[in-house]
Amino acid sequence: MELQNALFALSVCIGPSGAEQGVYETAAALLKPYVDDVTQDVMGNLIALRTCENRNAKTILLDAHLDEVGLIVTDHENGFLKFADVGVDPRLLPGLRVKVCTEPPLRGIISCLPPHVTKPEERDKAFSMEELRIDCGLGAEEAIRRVPVGTRVVYDTKPFRMGEKAVCAKSMDDRACFVILCRVMELLKDETLPVNLCVLGSVQEEFSGLGAVVAAYSMMPSQAIVVDVSFATAPDTKDDGCRKLGSGPMIGVGPVLNRAMSQKLQKLAREKEIPFSREVIRSWTGTNADGIQMSREGIPVSCVSLPLRYMHTPVEVIDLQDVENCAKLIAEYILSLKEESEC
Secondary structure (H helix, E strand, O other): OOHHHHHHHHHOOOOEOOOOHHHHHHHHHHHHHHOOEEEEOOOOOEEEEEOOOOOOOOEEEEEEEOOEOEEEEEEEEOOEEEEEEEOOOHHHOOOOEEEEOOOOOEEEEEOOOOHHHOOHHHOOOOOOHHHOOEEOOOOHHHHHHHOOOOOEEEEOOOOEEEOOOEEEEOOHHHHHHHHHHHHHHHHOOOOOOOOEEEEEEEOOOOOOOHHHHHHHHHHOOOEEEEEEEEEEOOOOOOOOOOEOOOOOOEEEEOOOOOHHHHHHHHHHHHHOOOOOEEEEOOOOOOOOHHHHOOOOOOOOEEEEEEEEEOOOOOOEEEEHHHHHHHHHHHHHHHHOOOOHHHO
16 A cells, blocks of 8 residues: 555545545545455444454454544625534634535635734734635625535645655544554455454544444444544644654553553554554543443543644644554554454
């Protein structure tokens, strides 16, 4: 698998939370060479299975969500679109290019006032979401006809390479982590597995996490590894909790996460000389791990995070070597489950 191509292919797909159907086919195509079956459940989750020869083997769930942050059209105003957010920071929006998810999609610009027509005291203040509009170059009647209320809107960003190893694109949270899972399955394709593997491309993580909750209930795994992004260092970040790009997977440690799984991941990383760091998570993780661990009678869950800069913006940045090292660590964990008692 060529990691950059896979990342770019998934990034450009349109799949805001609750409307992820535009991602499914591309994600399924990436996984199909390495699994026995790929299906879609009633929630829209992508569920891929690879079974082992032991009929009594337990199942390990590997999760990464496919949805992205975005906007939703709420009303019209003289050809401009009013909107609300689904996980987007309004400070980023003025002047931004967006894609309106009509058929075919429309391109638009989020309105912004030039400094010449603002008062001095207004220039250092962020616009509120209620003040902004999307301009698609449409008249009043055409906007109402072509862009009904409820239409989704996503960032319009073309992915690109930065330097030797960095990639910049929208929706790397969390599609980069789905690519990690595809790479895990590629690393394991010629291995005899001690467990069944369920790869979950979950939906609705950015506002509810319900996709993973439903899938975990139906698949009944004995363990789950949730792969999501976490904060990489940037010029304006504090050192606390942030890691440098290229520093490898961040292994979660906290009350929601299974201690034995976290310790084993760390042990394997040391043994296999995979660079990593411990991520201390004081309470809820803010990922699908929170919902999965409460499914049925409870599921042991761990969290492996990919360092990422500029989360929930149109220009999320990751390191290709971190993608590879996250995949190597998870593959080593699966191979370490030699006995059923360990699951």
